[in-house]
Amino acid sequence: MTKVLMKGNEVIAEAALRAGCRAFFGYPITPQNEIPEYFAREMPLRNGTFIQAESEIAAMNMVMGASASGARAMTSTSGPGYCLKLEALAAMTLTRLPAVVVVVMRNGPAFGTMNAAQEDYRMNGNGGYKVVTFAPSTIQEAADMTFEAFDIADQYRNPVVILADGMIGQMMGSVDFDKLPAKREHLPEKTWALHGRGQRNGKSEFLFIAEGKNHYQEKYDAETILYPEIKANETSVEIVDVEDADIVMCAYGTAARMCVAAVEAIGSEVKLGLIRPRTLWPFPYETFGQIGDPCKAIICPEINIIGQMIDDVRIASAGRWPVHHVGDSATGPLTPDGIIEKVKEVWKEMKV
């Protein structure tokens, strides 16, 4: 196949289907509606299950049931619905059930605007868990990450979140489904999947805490075995010109695309570098060690107020550089011009 032009949300749905997702449970919310709508059309034709659930809570708990039954299961939502899914997401991390959760972020609470935003970086359920969190910046990346997310979820028996901003969901772009990442091999067999004890010669399975461990053992193993392994294997980042940059920007998703536009507009006035995390967890902390001596400051553009990822950027910077937020203004969301203005302001301060 060659490149086709498709909307980001539909690309995500198609990539999931190609990854073998055959169970989708969702609830309407802008700006992700094209995902459930795509599944509603395709699942009956591709031998899968689509349910429009009564709420995001129910949708996520249906994902849990389908995943426990061995299926590749997925749900998608935006911030207000993501809040409602967190209890079940947290439970799935503890019971070690794989799934893919797509969050197409928008501005503000349920009665906010529907503008694209990056406001759900910090969203976390109870229980102290970590999930691989992808941040696509292009339509092709949305496809690649969604496709790979299912393998990663199965490999580690841990859910994966795709944190896309509304722009990625709503924008049309070119995608080549032949260029999807290779399928991972040797994924663990789902011997635990619930199909009745007859499947296991009469030995019943109780999916509460995996392998009959207790809570503390499961969490301890996550901290000492599972999460270090994921960090070592799955951290993904794009690094551009950080060795000799005057200022390094760190951004993900659509904000990172704005950074590229800012670099072009600023030209040789200031040498700009870019760190673009593709995974927000694991966050690419070590990458900041590659930043060269000329660097005077870090700017962290995000489509929100105050900044969310900026906390991780500060940790990664460890006091070596001042870290500045630039984000939404009183008139609207972050723009490339807003980034350019911030760069100039910081650069001016640095020179005096």
Next chain:
Amino acid sequence: MSVLYGKPESLNDVPFTFCPGCTHGLTLKLVASVIDEMDMGDDTISVGCVGCGGYMPWFMNVDTIFSLHGRAPANATGVKRMNPDKLVFTYQGDGDLASIGTAEIIHAAHRGEKFTTIFVNNTTYGMTGGQMAPTTLIGQKTTTSPYGRDAGLCGQPLHICELLSTIDGAKYIERVAVDSPVSVRKAKKAIRKAFECQMAGAGFSLIEILSTCPTNWGMSPLESLERIRTEMIPAYPLGVFKDWEEGDK
């Protein structure tokens, strides 16, 4: 020596840990016996809940998933859709089902999900120490209705069977009690009928079981059984609210 009476195979060989006089253990035994009698032990998936009924998975010797408070019907929906030929049931208390989980139970019935719910109504939140539930009777004292449930403030008790029987996707709905040997036998028959309705692919089925909670009611086991007869059954009439016969769809 021949065994005349034994534990159902679908129960684990561990003692129940419920309070003395609590009918959860008896009810689980009924469920397990029906599963065995239908020869479905190898092909059953049970969905646990949060509450005292949440201990069910430790006692049942069938494939089991534990679900979050009120969400068992959503969980069971995912399980059953992936396992359309298996026997799937949720086991839920009245706080779980009639309060926090009303959306999930109504919509599971509404979609006509082909699983069964065993609904244990003991008119209180047992696990958390006896708070008021939507099913708490008028005048009943609980830790959060210390002066007795006041209909003016808290409404009348919620009648789940009556409510669900208005929904087309619900195909078999019956309320039973476990206060006497006769009622226990009826309860077992009801559970079997609901499971058969499910396996025939007819739709959603639910059996409400009027149960005891001696610890939180502050009653002896015998007084508790008596309370089912004198207070609960008058408020929650027993019977079939939605009937289904073999061959019906």
